[in-house]
Amino acid sequence: MEQLELKAQLRTDQGKGASRRLRRNGLVPAIMYGAEKKPVSLSVSQNELLKHLENEAFYSQILTVNIDGQSEKVILKDLQRHPYRPLIMHLDLQRVSESQKLQMRVPLHFINAKKCKGVKQGGGVISHHLSEVEISCLPKNLPEFIQVDLENVQLNQILHLSDLVLPAGVELLGQSDQAVISVHLARGEKEGAEEVEAESAAESEKKEG
Secondary structure (H helix, E strand, O other): OOOEEEEEEEOOOOOHHHHHHHHHOOEEEEEEEEOOEEEEEEEEEHHHHHHHHOOHHHHOOOEEEEEOOEEEEEEEEEEEEOOOOOOEEEEEEEEOOOOOOEEEEEEEEEEOOOOOHHHHOOOOEEEEOOOEEEEEEOHHHOOOOEEEEOOOOOOOOEEEHHHOOOOOOOEEEOOOOOEEEEEEOOHHHHHHHHHHHHHHHHHHHHHHO
16 A cells, blocks of 8 residues: 655644745645644645645545654545635644544445446446445555445446445445445437337237237
């Protein structure tokens, strides 16, 4: 698993004016809290942060924050984006305790879509209803993603949260009957199939009559 590191500096200036000054200098105000320690105000490089945010794992993995030679393990808990400019306005980091369970959103990675039986044999299409799920686990069990194998999904079948295969020590949060993906005929094909069925039924009625 890739080790993700973020450099940060302690900051003492507080308030909106101080935050504006930081942003003008290419920095993002941040706060780090949790693990029964005092919250700490930080600043991080806007450019470095934007580069990290291009990596999907940055949102769901344990990060190492380096602060003046000291390191802390954290997760990204929240970030505030500028309403229309590609800038981050504020960052919330939560410290990680090895003995406390995390609640995290992790991405779903779908495999074998081209081998899906409902597509290859049934002529269906795959509809994705979820792209990530919320889980609970200890930091040591945090998965980078959860894999969803689509090969044996049949036409008109729905995969639910309860159908996902989870790594050891990982628990899903949310409604177990929530749909993850479904395989069905495309709308035009479905309407065409229904018309053929209706015509067949009408022909059968004529013959019986």
